Amino acid sequence: QVQLVESGGGVVQPGGSLRLSCAASGFTFSSYGMHWVRQAPGKGLEWVAFIRYDGSNKYYADSVKGRFTISRDNSKNTLYLQMNSLRAEDTAVYYCAKEGVVQGVVPFDYWGQGTLVTVSS
Amino acid sequence: SYELTQPPSVSVSPGQTARITCSGDALPKQYAYWYQQKPGQAPVLVIYKDSERPSGIPERFSGSSSGTTVTLTISGVQAEDEADYYCQSADSSGTFHVVFGGGTKLTVL
Numbered sequence: 200q201v202q203l204v205e206s207g208g209g210v211v212q213p214g215g216s217l218r219l220s221c222a223a224s225g226f227t228f229s230s231y232g233m234h235w236v237r238q239a240p241g242k243g244l245e246w247v248a249f250i251r252y253d254g255s256n257k258y259y260a261d262s263v264k265g266r267f268t269i270s271r272d273n274s275k276n277t278l279y280l281q282m283n284s285l286r287a288e289d290t291a292v293y294y295c296a297k298e299g300v301v302q303g304v305v306p307f308d309y310w311g312q313g314t315l316v317t318v319s320s
Numbered sequence: 321s322y323e324l325t326q327p328p329s330v331s332v333s334p335g336q337t338a339r340i341t342c343s344g345d346a347l348p349k350q351y352a353y354w355y356q357q358k359p360g361q362a363p364v365l366v367i368y369k370d371s372e373r374p375s376g377i378p379e380r381f382s383g384s385s386s387g388t389t390v391t392l393t394i395s396g397v398q399a400e401d402e403a404d405y406y407c408q409s410a411d412s413s414g415t416f417h418v419v420f421g422g423g424t425k426l427t428v429l
Contacts, residue, residue, distance in 0.1 A: 243422050244363065246420060249416070258418075305351075305408065306408070308365055311362065
């Protein structure tokens, strides 16, 4: 069965950095694009970033462009999100999600359980 | 514009039909997708490509599209359907974008 397990969340000061990981299993990770989506406390879903199956293309929301970097290691079946210059408004639960169709980008057919990032002094 | 607009809340009694709308200028050219999210849980896909239902999703969930508006319909609403619902669209052929609507809280009275 498909499993996506995020880790790496925690409390960080404004301006700090954090790296999230998403360990994937139960499917051929190297064949699917992957996303990061976040949800601020009590708010809606916000798409953050996408990386194609082979890492050849990466896309970002304007709100994180230049500060966040998505990457993947297909040999380790792991997705990453490097977050730099963190701001209070980056506080959210961060989910990784799998594209449902090879190279289709959407829909997101499987999601992780999320990891909480809190940016606070 | 890549914005999707949903009503903040919809309320229905058990057994009634709930309709949740999602409006966006790009919807005539792009498919819409719907996700259900219950408190403390990750979202679950309930409708894809405007009106297709993934395996395991009850038949009472359906989707439709007309112009710039897509609609998620839940027939014979049950208490367990109380949740937040989000529409989504994406365009990977031109300027890449993935967008969610603001979400609709469905309350079962």
